[in-house]
Amino acid sequence: MQGFQAEPKHDSYDVVIIGGAIMGSSTAWWLTRLGFTGRILVLERDPTYAQAGTTHTNSCIRQQFSTELNIRISQFGAEFVQNLRRHMGDDDRIPPLKIQxxxxxxxxxxxxxxxxxxxxxxxxxxxxxxxxxxxxxxxxxxxxxxxxxxxxxxxxxxxxxxxFDGSTMFDWFRRKAREAGVEYVVDEAKAMTLADGKVTTVTLASGRQIACGTVVNASGPRGARTAAMAGIDLPIExxxxxxxxxxxxxxxxxxxxxxxxxxxxxxxxxxxxxxxxxxxxxxxxxxxxxxxxxxxxxxxxxxxxxxxxxxxxxxxxxxxxxxxxxxxxxTLDQNAVTGPHPDVQNFLFLNGFSGHGLQQSPAMGRGTAEWIVHGRYQTLDLSPFHYDRITSGEAVVEGAII
Known part of the structure; x- marks a missing residue:
């Protein structure tokens, strides 16, 4: 369990990220990259990642989408992959990556x-x-x-x-996040308490109760279960x-x-x-x-x-x-669900990628970190993927789903 703690060091965190695979780790690293100084806790139920989608990925990237936002997300992903060392501070430990x-x-x-x-x-x-x-x-x-x-x-x-070598990118998201002070803990969220339209605490499988400022749902196929803890219906399976x-x-x-x-x-x-x-x-x-x-x-x-x-x-x-x-x-449209819930506004989604999550993780982690740090997107506007479309049933139709 290299890099994982057995339990959180604190009882309160500014950001609690549920899920430490590619989306959670991208968000954690981007928060540190954008200068966030608060406490960040990443909860990962399986430190081996043996069953994570990140581990089972075919690790490919494409521009051939039918919506402008998906194209721009993957264009940034391609640039990020091929300039990983520069994005991570010219750390000469990071190998050069390329796209075949x-x-x-x-x-x-x-x-x-x-x-x-x-x-x-x-x-x-x-x-x-x-x-x-x-x-x-x-x-x-x-x-x-x-x-x-x-x-x-x-x-x-x-x-x-x-x-491209997605496993190397994933490894460096985690490693650089930990080196910047992000805590990775082997545990699982089991319940949440809400007050005044916000998640106030996350209860862990270990029994610890953690106070939180923001919760990020990056729990992959278990995303609907995580959302249900906050009383939210999410069409992910x-x-x-x-x-x-x-x-x-x-x-x-x-x-x-x-x-x-x-x-x-x-x-x-x-x-x-x-x-x-x-x-x-x-x-x-x-x-x-x-x-x-x-x-x-x-x-x-x-x-x-x-x-x-x-x-x-x-x-x-x-x-x-x-x-x-x-x-x-x-199940609505096979596209991501991102951003805050309209009512539980400190609950952020990073769910529903339906097979193209790895290639989108650089842009999605960056956008989520921007929302947490600045209260708005500063690069790509991810708001078309916000939860509002779930409640209205307005699908973002993508004609190039695999």
Missing amino acids: NFGYMYLADSPGFAAVLRANQHLQIALGAETRLLTPDQIKAEYPFYAVDDLTLGSINTRDEGY PRKRFTWVIQAATPLDRPLPLTIDPSGVHMREVGGGTYMIGGHADHDPAADFDDFAMDSSIWEDKIWPAIATRIPAFEAVKIISEWTGHYDYN
């Missing part, structure tokens, strides 16, 4: 989704991305391993889009997402972009003739918090047929490893 720009390849097999890709590309280009639209013949010319007979259009961007790493008998002759197939299955380059495959069952209900069981029938019935149809070389593959992770799935 194999890009994302969205494939459309219908006029409707092709129209979505065209509209998305128009916005992405206007915001500085380098997204290209490809006909099936152009896809085949650039990537001969694809079967394209059923396709109508492809969309790819190979600048600031691909894989765990959804199982399966990942396989495969070895191909015949490796592809060039890097495989992170390919989003019309079947819903996605796949990307790992290296050395190995590839990462992701997907989920067609029936996609909420999962139990501790249910990380694999389901071999999904591979046999859906995943393998899909990848072998799209890339015939994948007819002969061997599974090297496999795991199940959880999305913190926002």
Whole structure:
């Protein structure tokens, strides 16, 4: 449990962050980066992070979203990743990071989704991305391993889009936050007390009661449970997402972009003739918090047929490893919920990222820290993701969810 304390040093903290994975740690570090001098406590129930979404992530980043805010969030994320050392004070202990720009390849097999890709590309280009639209013949010319007979259009961007080492970024968020005085404690929030429209105390599983100035809900798929402690309904639930790493008998002759197939299955380059495959069952209900069981029938019935149809070389593959992770799935619109609750105003959300949390964590942690320190956003305006849209049912529709 390196870096974790057994219990809090104090009975009162200016900020209590519930969840110490990527969102909680980004927020903690950004608070110190912005000069916040109050006491900060991070509560993490599992110091191994064995079941955290941060651990199970495929660690990719893309510009190919359909909303301006999501595009700008990931553009900052790309800049942050590739300048991590500078952002963290030119600390020469921090290794240089880069994005392996194999890009994302969205494939459309219908006029409707092709129209979505065209509209998305128009916005992405206007915001500085380098997204290209490809006909099936152009896809085949650039990537001969694809079967394209059923396709109508492809969309790819190979600048600031691909894989990066998210575990290193996560490690340095935590390490730099702790070095700046943030306390990481192995414990779990179990209850909250409210008075005059604010959370006043958080009761821990250990029995300690901690007074707080601000509470940040960064508890991933357990976000709804955390919100319920403050009397808040939050449409977040765990959804199982399966990942396989495969070895191909015949490796592809060039890097495989992170390919989003019309079947819903996605796949990307790992290296050395190995590839990462992701997907989920067609029936996609909420999962139990501790249910990380694999389901071999999904591979046999859906995943393998899909990848072998799209890339015939994948007819002969061997599974090297496999795991199940959880999305913190926002059932309203699969977009983040951020900012303060309109009534419980010292309760802040960092929830519902639905699979794109790692790439968004630099901007989301920064925005949350700005709100705490300044009472407003100073860089990207994250208010379209505020909780108000939950109560009104006004979805922020994103046409590029994976």
